[in-house]
Amino acid sequence: MDQTNTKPVSKTNAGNFFEDYRVGQVIRHAVPRTATEGDRALYTALYPSRFALHSSDEFAKASGLARGPLDDLIGFHIVFGKTVPDISLNAVANLGYAECRFLAPVHPGDTLTSVSEVIGLKENSNGASGVVWVRTTGHNQTGAPVLTYVRWVMVRKRDRAAPAPETVIPKLAPAVTAGDLVVPEGLDFSTYDFELAGAPHRWSDYAVGERIDHVDRVTIEEAEHMMATRLWQNTSKVHFDATLREDGKRLIYGGHVISLARALSFNGLANAQIIAAINAGAHANPCFAGTTVRAWSEVLDAAETANPSVGALRLRLVATTAETEPFVLRDDEKRYLKGVLLDLDYWALIPK
Amino acid sequence: MDQTNTKPVSKTNAGNFFEDYRVGQVIRHAVPRTATEGDRALYTALYPSRFALHSSDEFAKASGLARGPLDDLIGFHIVFGKTVPDISLNAVANLGYAECRFLAPVHPGDTLTSVSEVIGLKENSNGASGVVWVRTTGHNQTGAPVLTYVRWVMVRKRDRAAPAPETVIPKLAPAVTAGDLVVPEGLDFSTYDFELAGAPHRWSDYAVGERIDHVDRVTIEEAEHMMATRLWQNTSKVHFDATLREDGKRLIYGGHVISLARALSFNGLANAQIIAAINAGAHANPCFAGTTVRAWSEVLDAAETANPSVGALRLRLVATTAETEPFVLRDDEKRYLKGVLLDLDYWALIPK
């Protein structure tokens, strides 16, 4: 043993600061994670999720799939969770998502990894922080990409005196083009059992501009959002440590609200089985335990896909507090109402 | 796109009201659900369950079964959960159960569906609600029935002016006859390992009239009962929404109390491995988070089965608050004591 006590407190991850990023930099994130039937059960226990394709292996097989996939958001949360230690440990705010496409279903037994490329940087005028854009892709154990998305976050600088990088603002699509939506291989909704799925409404029953109040409400507990967030191995301290904020509150992971709202949307969108893309997303206000959450949707667009049995709906999914009236997002000054928690713009696949 | 904004807020499930039911009506419930090892793990985490047949695949195989079944109540809760959107979304009260028989074990990988037939209707004299009796059967993916039961609920009318249906009150057996109990195929308790199962008491050690205080107590948390209830995809709003009742409380799903009491009964009934039937059940008083629950049992009857290694015990299982003395159910006016939460009458299978 020739080891000596040289550097105490040196082996923990301090995360990256704004000046650590360079456009073009590729970050291979730790830790690979095998998804299992246990994740499916916990997802069902944590969110009031009932979409038939993910609830029933038999329904998935009857829809042409080789086996039952996990909820699309399980893949999203796992891939996202891996990026936290490298991207958002020193983040001030999670600013947005864009160009998220789901490329292949995730099944129990699949092992997921994440890799991110820095595609944009812009230092803030205050010199204390900056915005970092990354494109993150999740792969399964065969190397096939399962999903990809762009996210941008405001990250603190370690040293205010560090020079500002050249500003690069990536050009992001306002929405994924319908033609770029991936319909899972083999999916066939031509013999879809609407009664078993829980509602009679098919693609053509939804009108652009239509709004749906999803009616049901769920009050969130600390144990639930922490279990969910740990399940995705998301290590962001603010979700777990009641001593971190002055008010003693633990901020709920935005993805928890996404999953909750999506599950609530079953009541009105029961056949919108698959999330094919996320066009944009804003966590409009922070959410804390004790909040009772409700959700509403608006049909933003509708499109055909290359698969004649499958249509696509572009949906706005909004989560709010129970006290907030549905269908209103912003005040007179175009600011999100205080009770709005999530404003998500996504494409769903639904039987034609 | 020839879609136009015609009918906002029209696609959510309003549930059925009393006048929507007709005797003979068959309702095929959404959504099929595949049970998995994840359900087994969550069941173990949510209830202090230790029955060897469900805890150990090896114990199940040594008992003649091809593989380890899930706890009988997992099947019950899943089958029950599917009926909620069609039967009890507008229920005022869950009045009772009868003629529940467990027909085949549920294994990880099985996909369950539920179907109900309306077998009775009786409008209340107030004209505002009525009682609906349904016989619900759960099937697995092979089409084999796994369990069946009758339940009756009081359901609101949508319109008080709707005419009352002809009253039909089904004739229900006070208890499942011992000869109608189904012993799982292959079950053989002739080489049963009592030491490994946790207690030496076999069928002949229990006397009719014997009462057992199960000693252990569990305090219930909000996160636990909500996770359990969601796991069974039970969508009844009152379990999840703290803004629904004036007192801000979330009512705990009665099945959560059944599972908790049954798990507590291990301490005194460790070898009563299988629930073969539920003869009757009453949720005597509502249960809320923060309650500390205890349980006691009374042996109501004992019977042989066609299987020489397996006996049956008819048991009353009572769950109460911690403050309620065991072995007393009712006050002088024959009303359940305030501290009584559950009064369940069931048949269990136990080694002879």
Place this chain on the structure above:
Amino acid sequence: MDQTNTKPVSKTNAGNFFEDYRVGQVIRHAVPRTATEGDRALYTALYPSRFALHSSDEFAKASGLARGPLDDLIGFHIVFGKTVPDISLNAVANLGYAECRFLAPVHPGDTLTSVSEVIGLKENSNGASGVVWVRTTGHNQTGAPVLTYVRWVMVRKRDRAAPAPETVIPKLAPAVTAGDLVVPEGLDFSTYDFELAGAPHRWSDYAVGERIDHVDRVTIEEAEHMMATRLWQNTSKVHFDATLREDGKRLIYGGHVISLARALSFNGLANAQIIAAINAGAHANPCFAGTTVRAWSEVLDAAETANPSVGALRLRLVATTAETEPFVLRDDEKRYLKGVLLDLDYWALIPK
């Protein structure tokens, strides 16, 4: 039916009292338990665990293992849980652990049983209780031992007048000898992917005497520690029953704090993948829900193993409250500080 009501309230387990134990006595514990993927998912949800070998089946295979093992502490908690009804139901205090060795990985599908031998007894001078030493071994379904440990607890006497047994104090090793550490069969860290595992630090990067503050903190909820403790089928009443203690608090299972601290230690010890032995452990102070827990480690020793790609680090892992400064264990009178919850001494395996 020739049964009569003879002995009410006689079938529950009262547990063993001090005078029930004899040196040499072997206790075969109930109930066997099959571990599954559901346990892995729940472990991930309950603890911020990210060790790659247990997170990813692919990482395990790339490390030479036939398939992905469960976290070593899952095996420990299951084996420990089975002993509670026989060993510590009437315990006043859990005094310590020694000579714990992990002998074989536990995989999903394995069924575990526990057996204990009483190896020491010493009545306390007060005549009301005594110390019992047991050596517990867990086996899988093939009969192979998976782990073994010595634990000693202070147990109440049923009858103060019962004669004291001859005092036998077992001679316990202060630590497991490095040469006795079992490296899992096939393990090969020679092509270990440090980037994917989450940190660059290998065996030779750690110095004896080095201390690491693991930085992250977690606030514990009642639902979480109860779900964890039930998952291991640990029936100790004090963890579940809020009516048991005068202060209305539920004591958190010591193993919950061990798992939490071990998971927190990932941040600084990400490559210390495997727990090979526990040399000693003290639950220095009780822990209750609401506590925010942090952890620090000290490198006590380093050793080679017979496997050239695998080194061993002997680590002190200390869990404290958030308010307690790291790296200080005791006050001037050598008593643990009030904020110290756990002082664990273990061997971990890490790539060389």
